[in-house]
Amino acid sequence: MYLPAHFVPGDDAVADLLTNNGAADLITSTQAGLVATMLPFIFEPEVGEHGTLLGHLARNNDQWQEPAFGEALVIVRGPDSYVSPSWYPSKFEHGRVVPTWNYVTAHVYGELIVHDDVEWVAGLVRRLTDLHEAANPSPWSADDAPSKFIAGQLRAIVGVEIRITRVQAKFKLSQNRPAADIDGVIAGLDAAGAHDAAAAVRATRIQPNIPGS
Numbered sequence: 001m002y003l004p005a006h007f008v009p010g011d012d013a014v015a016d017l018l019t020n021n022g023a024a025d026l027i028t029s030t031q032a033g034l035v036a037t038m039l040p041f042i043f044e045p046e047v048g049e050h051g052t053l054l055g056h057l058a059r060n061n062d063q064w065q066e067p068a069f070g071e072a073l074v075i076v077r078g079p080d081s082y083v084s085p086s087w088y089p090s091k092f093e094h095g096r097v098v099p100t101w102n103y104v105t106a107h108v109y110g111e112l113i114v115h116d117d118v119e120w121v122a123g124l125v126r127r128l129t130d131l132h133e134a135a136n137p138s139p140w141s142a143d144d145a146p147s148k149f150i151a152g153q154l155r156a157i158v159g160v161e162i163r164i165t166r167v168q169a170k171f172k173l174s175q176n177r178p179a180a181d182i183d184g185v186i187a188g189l190d191a192a193g194a195h196d197a198a199a200a201v202r203a204t205r206i207q208p209n210i211p212g213s
Helices: 011-019 118-133 147-155 179-191 195-206
Strands: 023-030 033-040 042-044 052-058 072-083 100-115 157-172
Touching (some): 011 042, 011 072, 011 100, 011 157, 042 118, 052 100, 052 118, 072 157, 072 195, 100 118, 100 195, 118 147
Antiparallel strands (some): 023 033, 023 072, 042 052, 072 100, 100 157
16 A cells, blocks of 8 residues: 555554444455455454454355465445545645545455354354444344344354454545645535545544554
């Protein structure tokens, strides 16, 4: 990943992205070529030196059965958005501006471990469900469904763990622009309804990302 220093986030910002992300792309290099699956993950920062990501795949998905060559890669994404140069006050000063794209992402590399264990998978499914049902006024639980049905569903999936070896993260949020241009980006994104993207720029505007913080 190309990482100019002003787009490198601090450790806390990266941990927050991994903790509060929904789904991400798991990519492995196999004898059959590159294979990718989008799936939700749970981040456990206390496991290993750099933490681990936990998820599950359909048993019929060949990705878990194909040995991975080298590290697996998980691409985690935060807000992203088009940035119009018309939002920059500097456009009207000198005109030397061009469009760009803002984004938040992390490339998480690690060892792929398969957990073909129904008890392990059951625990993970409950944790994932509790996490994503937390905001629901009437949260669903696996206990709401017939036990035989849930047992059948669990047999149809396998667990995967990515034991993290390294993370490359990039928060490209207009940090390289003058302050007035950054304010213009925030206003432009809000006006376009891209409120998550605007909030990400605003957070960086208030609290700059400092590597290692």
